[in-house]
Amino acid sequence: xxxxxxxxxxxxxxxxxxxxxxxxxxxxxxxxxxxxxxxxxxxxxxxxxxxxxxxxxxxxxxxxxxxxxxxxxxxxxxxxxxxxxxxxxxxxxxxxxxxxxxxxxxxxxxxxxxxxxxxxxxxxxxxxxxxxxxxxxxxxxxxxxxxxxxxxxxxxxxxxxxxxxxxxxx
Amino acid sequence: xxxxxxxxxxxxxxxxxxxxxxxxxxxxxxxxxxxxxxxxxxxxxxxxxxxxxxxxxxxxxxxxxxxxxxxxxxxxxxxxxxxxxxxxxxxxxxxxxxxxxxxxxxxxxxxxxxxxxxxxxxxxxxxxxxxxxxxxxxxxxxxxxxxxxxxxxxxxxxxxxxxxxxxxxxxxxxxxxxxxxxxxxxxxxxxxxxxxxxxxxxxxxxxxxxx
Numbered sequence: 186x187x188x189x190x191x192x193x194x195x196x197x198x199x200x201x202x203x204x205x206x207x208x209x210x211x212x213x214x215x216x217x218x219x220x221x222x223x224x225x226x227x228x229x230x231x232x233x234x235x236x237x238x239x240x241x242x243x244x245x246x247x248x249x250x251x252x253x254x255x256x257x258x259x260x261x262x263x264x265x266x267x268x269x270x271x272x273x274x275x276x277x278x279x280x281x282x283x284x285x286x287x288x289x290x291x292x293x294x295x296x297x298x299x300x301x302x303x304x305x306x307x308x309x310x311x312x313x314x315x316x317x318x319x320x321x322x323x324x325x326x327x328x329x330x331x332x333x334x335x336x337x338x339x340x341x342x343x344x345x346x347x348x349x350x351x352x353x354x355x
Numbered sequence: 356x357x358x359x360x361x362x363x364x365x366x367x368x369x370x371x372x373x374x375x376x377x378x379x380x381x382x383x384x385x386x387x388x389x390x391x392x393x394x395x396x397x398x399x400x401x402x403x404x405x406x407x408x409x410x411x412x413x414x415x416x417x418x419x420x421x422x423x424x425x426x427x428x429x430x431x432x433x434x435x436x437x438x439x440x441x442x443x444x445x446x447x448x449x450x451x452x453x454x455x456x457x458x459x460x461x462x463x464x465x466x467x468x469x470x471x472x473x474x475x476x477x478x479x480x481x482x483x484x485x486x487x488x489x490x491x492x493x494x495x496x497x498x499x500x501x502x503x504x505x506x507x508x509x510x511x512x513x514x515x516x517x518x519x520x521x522x523x524x525x526x527x528x529x530x531x532x533x534x535x536x537x538x539x540x541x542x543x544x545x546x547x548x549x550x551x552x553x554x555x556x557x558x559x560x561x562x563x564x565x566x
Contacts, residue, residue: 199545201538205522212520226559230552231545233559237494237518242402250405250419251397254426255390261427 187214191221199229378442386433397426400443403519404450410514411454411507413499421457425450440528448529451511458507497559501551505544508532512540513548 191214197203198211212235215225225232378399384392401422408425409418428449429436436445498518502510508530515526516537526537552559 201523201541209520229545229549230559231517231548233552234494234498234513234517234548237498240406240492240495242405246405246419247398247401250401250422250426251394253423254397254430255394257423257427258390258393258430261431 188218188221191215191218192224195225195228195232199232379438382433382436382438382442385430393430396442400446401426403443404446407447407514407519408450408454410495410498410502410518411451411510412457413502417457418454421450421453424453428453444525444528447515448531451515451529452531455507455511458510497552497556501548501555504547504551509540509544509547512537513544516541517545 191211194203194207194211198208203211215222215232216236216238222236378396381392381396385396404425405418405422408421409415412418412421425446429446432449436442498514505513511530512526515521515529516523521529523534523537527534530537
């Protein structure tokens with residue numbers, strides 16, 4: 186009885202006019218009944234593809250995929266963090282350049298100086314910059330401890346990133 | 356989402372409503388930055404998405420790259436996810452779009468190379484009713500060799516509807532087109548595959564059809 190119904194449905198299935206519930210029943214019967222499968226393929230060879238059962242995916246492949254996705258999410262977050270960290274530095278640098286060049290221009294216009302900063306002052310500022318310690322930021326998402334170290338020199342956008350395992354005994 | 360193959364795969368997790376609920380809870384947590392909750396979503400859906408994308412691309416390895424990219428993109432856009440719709444539909448839309456983009460970007464040289472390295476299939480048997488004994492890998496292998504005759508949209512529609520068992524409305528949501536367009540893609544794909552099957556794989560036809 187089921188087989189008769191199935192064979193009457195083949196045309197409607199192929200024409201995409203079968204109601205979704207009946208379509209599901211048709212596909213199940215196609216997989217389960219060898220005789221009807223033979224009849225269906227005779228009428229429509231492309232029904233071969235409707236028979237494809239679920240091929241199981243290796244659990245290891247899923248684990249690898251999950252680890253890769255999480256790794257990329259963390260890398261993405263770090264990149265965005267570093268990008269944000271750079272921005273205020275760049276804004277401050279831009280502001281400093283504007284102020285200094287504005288000052289020099291003003292002094293040149295009013296004729297109050299040679300237009301150059303005093304060399305002694307510049308040397309002192311460089312020494313201060315080099316002696317300042319690096320900025321360290323610590324983040325603790327979940328179990329791991331992340332340490333970001335930002336260099337405070339002219340290459341201020343350079344950062345070192347550590348992941349510390351809290352289980353390790355120092 | 357009525358997706359018979361996916362339902363089989365996730366049967367162990369409980370009822371469909373329960374699965375959807377768990378997905379929603381995980382998405383809420385992931386939106387707050389909970390990576391573990393998102394890892395669970397990846398574990399739950401990566402297998403099914405990979406199978407679909409691998410069938411569309413006809414390439415198992417490339418499919419894993421697309422799956423990873425889809426999950427990364429979904430993470431970046433979690434705020435835009437509308438919980439009124441199924442997470443699976445949303446995720447499959449991202450994955451399918453990436454797969455279609457990849458297909459479009461493949462050069463004709465790559466396609467020619469792929470066609471040239473085709474090999475004949477190891478058949479389950481060539482006797483009476485050989486076609487009826489094709490297992491999953493065999494069916495996928497046949498598709499892999501014939502899918503080149505379809506456009507990216509036809510491939511995607513056919514794989515989602517005919518192989519993964521999605522409803523027409525769901526395929527339309529995933530592909531971002533109308534149900535009528537989906538039916539048209541399926542019709543064209545079936546027509547092309549029917550022709551290619553008769554010419555290149557008569558072994559899969561019933562004995563009376565082989566000539």
